Amino acid sequence: MPTDNHHALSDPGVFLNQVAHDVNIIGQLGSVPTILQTVAHTTGMRFTAVARVTETTWTACAVHDLIDFGLKPGGELVLESTICNEIRQHHQPVVFGHASAHPIFSQHHTPKQYGIESYISIPIFRLDGEFFGTLCAIDPLPANLDDPNIVKTLELFAKLIAAEIDVQERLERSASALLDAQETAKLREQFIAVLGHDLRSPLSAIQISADLLQTMEPTARAERVINHIQRSCDRMTEMVRNILDFARGRLGGGIPVALKVQGNLADALQHVIAEVQGSHPHRDIRVAMAIDHPVTVDAGRLAQLLANLLNNAVAHGAVDQPVSVAACCDGQGFELSVTNGGVPIAAEKLARLFQPFSREADAAPKPGLGLGLYIASEVAKAHQGTLGVSSTEAGTRFVFRMPLSPA
Incomplete structure (x- = not known):
């Protein structure tokens, strides 16, 4: 059976950020407003929404509201007060067109608490089987929901939303990967520029000093030049060592040690x-x-x-x-x-x-x-x-x- 553990993170801050991310994802899907309007037209109900439902939260991701219900994207309901919480557990659609005359939902707390007579909610599953939330519609007036094609239509819409969520997240990952590649290219360019500049000076000093040594006798001055060459060589050796250590670290092998x-x-x-x-x-x-x-x-x-x-x-x-x-x-x-x-x-x-x-x-x-x-x-x-x-x-x-x- 599909689960909703994909986003069940241990850090509450990370968990809330993930829910906010999911709300943002739905907000970027251009098809969702049209889907919600179509659901309202198909069912005759005046409030439709896409909800992100987790083990602890119910959050509106997108809303079409003609009854002033009061929810906006990012708004929350108490999870236990919703029927979506039950759908999260049993993963089945819930449909009723006249709550006060229904043998079960006439006694259910949700219609009484929110003053609704008609209700339909379809679970949304990610492409990997993870439970995301629901596509739902409510109205304080009764509605005729006996046509089985209504549920089938909303199930198709739920699958479409799930597919678009995955497409949008893949686009985000691609954009992130592109940014990383651009940062790597920038890093490489900086490396080449700094390396070329800093190695040029000691190499030039070595060349000039070597030329001078060829024209002079072993004197105190020659000794100073030799010392200058040695210092430049030491500096280049240190640079090369740093370059090799940098390469090892960046390639993932880490710097080797002999303990x-x-x-x-x-x-x-x-x-x-x-x-x-x-x-x-x-x-x-x-x-x-x-x-x-x-x-x-x-x-x-x-x-x-x-x-x-x-x-x-x-x-x-x-x-x-x-x-x-x-x-x-x-x-x-x-x-x-x-x-x-x-x-x-x-x-x-x-x-x-x-x-x-x-x-x-x-x-x-x-x-x-x-x-x-x-x-x-x-x-x-x-x-x-x-x-x-x-x-x-x-x-x-x-x-x-x-x-x-x-x-």
Whole structure:
């Protein structure tokens, strides 16, 4: 027997949104007003409607009202006061033309409560068999509904409405898929533009430096040029690594990790901090570490996560305020945080912070591909951990948490 569990969602908010969505779907069907007028003409009844009926609600989706019954699309009746609630359970049409003279419905609460004499209601089933609601008509006056063709006609209308609902939803899904494809194309274009711009500078530096090396003796100046080449190569290596990690994450495989028990995790983290401090000698980086338990991690990936967070804090934090790094663990888990001062991040930007290429279109140019925070979040997921962010007047704080021994 068909059921109506397709939209029986556990979250009440999601459930109500689904009902509102169904009302909106019916409102977009151009045939429904004509169907309701035709039902009124065929039955001689002056109020017709399409109702969405669930286990808890009766909601009008479309209405043709010539008796001022008072219902508008989106309006609700108490479910238990309706005959549609009974139809939801037994899935059969209900028809009577003169309630007060009917052996059953003369005593039924619904005709008495709403002052109706004639009534017809046909169940609407989705194409997959799910119960959607009813196509119904009522009138305070009696009506001649003895002609069996009336029920057959309304059943055909109910099937037509069900078919159009499915067509409309397929159109919506197609539109959503098209929007996703457009967003993907935009993302790809941004990626190519940023990649081309950011790789051009270090490659140019390497080419010029290599040309210079060919014309000079090994001197102090040559040593400086060689160091410059090394830094540019390191920068390109980091970009390539980020590109590969981004590709793994976007293709669904996730960033690979090699989990091992680390008894000296603090040393690996201190090494990252020293490297960033060396690149930014004028920034105040404060460190507090209390790692009292061995942690099962990929130390290299965790170092990458910290480097991305710390470089982000140095790049975007206020230069006159310190950057703080804290790491600690207890018997349950490990926590690593990076905090910087500066102007709070707006809520709408905060929600997009871990998306790739999340830089604003008018943001000042900065080195890198804009993948650091995205990759940090993927590293967190690979450790069965979480990476969160909060931003207030007191500062912006990123917090990574994970179990001591991920499965």
